[in-house]
Amino acid sequence: MKGTWFLPATTAIGAGLYSVALYGGLVLFGGFLLYDTQKIIYRAETHPVYAMQPYDPVNKYVIFTVYMFLCASKSGRGYGAGPEPSPTPCRLWG
Numbered sequence: 001m002k003g004t005w006f007l008p009a010t011t012a013i014g015a016g017l018y019s020v021a022l023y024g025g026l027v028l029f030g031g032f033l034l035y036d037t038q039k040i041i042y043r044a045e046t047h048p049v050y051a052m053q054p055y056d057p058v059n060k061y062v063i064f065t066v067y068m069f070l071c072a073s074k075s076g077r078g079y080g081a082g083p084e085p086s087p088t089p090c091r092l093w094g
Contacts (some may be wrong), residue, residue, distance in 0.1 A: 031075050043055065043057070044057065
C-alpha cells in the first residue's frame with residue numbers, strides 16, 4: 001500500500017488508512033464472491049433439463065482456473081526473447 005510511504009501504521013491516520021484498505025478489500029472480495037455464487041446458481045436453475053450436456057460448473061471453473069494458471073506461468077518465462085519463435089498467446093475463447 002503506497003499510503004504507508006507517507007503515513008506509517010504507527011500513527012492514527014496511518015492505522016485508519018490501513019484498516020480502510022484491509023476491510024475495504026475484504027468487503028470487495030466478499031461482494032465478488034457473492035455475485036459469482038449467485039450467477040452460478042441462476043445459470044444452474046435456468047439450464048434446460050433435457051440439454052445435450054448437463055450443467056457442470058465445478059469442472060468448468062476448475063478447468064478455467066488451471067488454464068489461467070498455465071497462461072500466467074507462460075507469460076513470465078520470457079517467451080519471444082531469443083532465436084526460437086514465440087508460441088501463440090493463451091486465448092480463452094476461439
